Amino acid sequence: MKYSIMLRLWHWLNALSIFILVGTALLRKTFFDTDTLIESIAKSTQEYGANIGYEMAEVIAKAIHRPLWEWHIAFGYLLVFLLIFRIFIFVKEGVSYVDTVTIYNKLSTVIYTMFYSLTFFMVLSGLVLAQSDQLEASSFILHDIKNLHDTAAWFFIFFVPLHILSVVANSALKKDKSLSQMGIEHR
Ligand code: HEM
Numbered sequence: 001m002k003y004s005i006m007l008r009l010w011h012w013l014n015a016l017s018i019f020i021l022v023g024t025a026l027l028r029k030t031f032f033d034t035d036t037l038i039e040s041i042a043k044s045t046q047e048y049g050a051n052i053g054y055e056m057a058e059v060i061a062k063a064i065h066r067p068l069w070e071w072h073i074a075f076g077y078l079l080v081f082l083l084i085f086r087i088f089i090f091v092k093e094g095v096s097y098v099d100t101v102t103i104y105n106k107l108s109t110v111i112y113t114m115f116y117s118l119t120f121f122m123v124l125s126g127l128v129l130a131q132s133d134q135l136e137a138s139s140f141i142l143h144d145i146k147n148l149h150d151t152a153a154w155f156f157i158f159f160v161p162l163h164i165l166s167v168v169a170n171s172a173l174k175k176d177k178s179l180s181q182m183g184i185e186h187r
């Protein structure tokens with residue numbers, strides 16, 4: 001079997017965690033965008049004759065965000081453990097994804113290396129953001145870390161669909177068993 005039980009277990013738990021982290025991030029960037037929420041809260045309360053003002057609308061918007069961030073941070077902590085587990089698998093089994101035989105494998109090797117490096121950054125920056133009260137870091141540093149965290153998120157937003165497309169296309173074109181070997185049985 002090309003991929004060990006440990007690597008396959010890591011792969012699907014990692015996929016679940018990244019799906020939720022990217023999902024909550026995309027919701028935050030679209031339907032739950034703070035300015036959009038503030039505007040619609042101010043407008044709809046005004047229609048009821050209540051003039052609540054910007055600050056109160058912002059408080060309500062942040063209250064609406066809270067469950068989203070609770071999910072984000074919970075799966076963020078799962079990603080912390082999964083990164084430690086992945087490093088353990090690297091130590092036990094070596095860096096199995098490095099392969100330079102074909103252009104496809106060379107490209108996958110570069111992208112997987114970026115994936116692991118940026119996951120390391122998202123875990124570090126995410127932990128600082130999640131523990132910001134305890135760390136008492138200056139708001140300037142926190143603001144910069146949040147911006148970098150937000151910018152690096154785009155790699156994962158593009159990685160997920162491109163990865164799924166490429167592994168399915170690669171497996172179909174080469175008629176190889178990589179999909180089933182990563183744990184998806186297909187007849
Ligand atoms: C958020 C979702 C996902 C993430 C973050 C993800 C991440 C990864 C990573 C990092 C690797 C390289 C593992 C290594 O060898 O070090 C990998 C390999 C692989 N993944 Fe995913 N994956 C996801 C979803 C999927 C899905 C849905 C499929 C199947 C349709 C899939 C199929 C594969 C296959 C077949 C490999 C081995 C391919 C190869 O050796 O290049 N992945 N995945």
Ligand code: HEM
Binds near residue numbers: 018028075079119126
């Ligand atoms: C691939 C993984 C991740 C992605 C794509 C992602 C994406 C994002 C995005 C887009 C934001 C919004 C930034 C903004 O408001 O400008 C954010 C905020 C945040 N993320 Fe992540 N993140 C990831 C991993 C993590 C991890 C591992 C943790 C914690 C251990 C974490 C904790 C946080 C926290 C605490 C915030 C700030 C929430 C707030 O505004 O109150 N993230 N993340």
